[in-house]
Amino acid sequence: MKNIISEQSFSKERSLYNLNNATIFHCSFAGEEDGESPLKECSNLLVKDCNFKLRYPLWHNDYLNVENCSFLKNSRAAIWYSKNVKITHCNFEDVKLLRECSDINIDSAVIKSDEFGWKNNNLTIFDCNIISEYALFLSKNVTALQSNFVSKYAFQYITNSKFEQCYLVAKDGFWHAENVTIKDCYIDGEFLGWYSNHLTLINCQIKGSQPFCYCKNLTLINCTMIDCDLAFEYSDVKAKINGKIHSIKNPLSGKIECDDIDEIISDDDKYPNNCEIVVTKYAKLD
Numbered sequence: 001m002k003n004i005i006s007e008q009s010f011s012k013e014r015s016l017y018n019l020n021n022a023t024i025f026h027c028s029f030a031g032e033e034d035g036e037s038p039l040k041e042c043s044n045l046l047v048k049d050c051n052f053k054l055r056y057p058l059w060h061n062d063y064l065n066v067e068n069c070s071f072l073k074n075s076r077a078a079i080w081y082s083k084n085v086k087i088t089h090c091n092f093e094d095v096k097l098l099r100e101c102s103d104i105n106i107d108s109a110v111i112k113s114d115e116f117g118w119k120n121n122n123l124t125i126f127d128c129n130i131i132s133e134y135a136l137f138l139s140k141n142v143t144a145l146q147s148n149f150v151s152k153y154a155f156q157y158i159t160n161s162k163f164e165q166c167y168l169v170a171k172d173g174f175w176h177a178e179n180v181t182i183k184d185c186y187i188d189g190e191f192l193g194w195y196s197n198h199l200t201l202i203n204c205q206i207k208g209s210q211p212f213c214y215c216k217n218l219t220l221i222n223c224t225m226i227d228c229d230l231a232f233e234y235s236d237v238k239a240k241i242n243g244k245i246h247s248i249k250n251p252l253s254g255k256i257e258c259d260d261i262d263e264i265i266s267d268d269d270k271y272p273n274n275c276e277i278v279v280t281k282y283a284k285l286d
Contacts, residue, residue: 002046010038011054020044029054029075058082066090071097098123117142135170155180174199193218212237218254225258232256234271251275 003022010016011031015038016024023046029038030053037056039045047058048067052075058064061082068089071078077096079085085104097113098104102121109128116132117123117139125144135154136142142161154170155161155177162181170189174180174196183202192211193199199212200219207226212218213233220239225231229246232239237251241258248256249265255276266273 002044011035012038014038014040017041022046023048025049027051029057052078056080061085230265232275237275248277251277 004025005022005027006025007027009028009031011033013035015035017040019039019042021044026049028051030051035054037059038054039058039061041060043062045061046065046067047069050069052069052071054075056077057075058079059081063084064082065086071090071092071094073093073095075094077099078092078094079097079101080099081101083102085101087104087106087109090109092109092111092113094113096115097111098117098120100119104120104123106124106128107126111128111130111132114133115137116130117136119137120139122141123139125142125147128147130147131150132154133152135149135151136158138157140159140161142158144163144166146165148167149170151170153172154168155173156175157177158174158180159178162183163185164183166185168185168187172191173187173189174193177193177196177199179198180196181200181202182204184204186205188207190208190210192206192208193215195214196218197216199215201223202221204223205226206223206228208228210230211228212231212235215235215237218235218237220241222240222242224242225245227246230249231245231247232251233249234252237254237256239256241256243258244260244262245258247263247265248261250268250271250273252271253274255278257278259279260281261279264277
């Protein structure tokens with residue numbers, strides 16, 4: 001039988017340490033004592049309609065369900081080293097949310113976290129709005145659906161993951177990504193996908209300068225490139241692009257098909273260019 005803890009305020013260090021089989025409802029974790037880690041080493045918890053202002057509140061937890069809770073900036077590094085976590089309708093202003101966690105499901109959350117989702121495994125994100133300086137660094141087995149990401153340096157070193165129906169703004173996004181599929185997404189960002197391996201984009205709109213350089217096994221299917229220049233440098237690529245590409249530069253191998261290219265640049269004698277480029281209109285060779 002679960003313990004029920006409701007309408008209380010907790011401010012001491014480890015105030016509910018090692019709590020098991022409990023429902024925590026409409027509680028506040030804040031106060032002058034400013035105690036850290038109020039819910040550490042816990043299991044089988046439902047945390048609902050609570051406010052968090054203390055540091056490191058949910059570390060080393062197992063089977064954690066967090067609903068309709070608010071985490072302010074003072075709750076920095078809110079959820080670390082936890083597994084089997086479900087987060088629904090929550091608001092986070094935590095600078096380092098989710099670190100080295102596994103089996104996490106996030107649904108309908110608003111997240112502002114400079115270092116969101118580092119080194120996680122099996123993370124599902126649905127219908128979320130996420131603003132993060134560095135999002136999902138070194139995470140694996142991520143599934144992101146119908147979500148918005150605004151980030152400077154997102155999805156670096158991410159592996160075995162997929163993004164569908166997402167809006168992605170990220171400079172240096174997907175650097176060193178491996179075995180990642182992006183489908184039906186809008187992507188805006190400079191230097192997209194550099195050094196990636198087995199990065200696949202399907203039915204995507206892609207905007208930004210110098211995308212897809214130094215890539216291995218890059219595939220683009222039925223994609224549109226908006227204001228993209230100096231694309232595919234030193235990459236192995238198979239691409240079928242709708243519309244125009246501003247410029248392609250020194251692709252290594254594979255095949256690029258598109259309706260039009262303003263400029264094909266081939267000015268490097270160091271690496272041989274064995275890439276086939278097929279266009280339906282005249283392409284200027286520089």
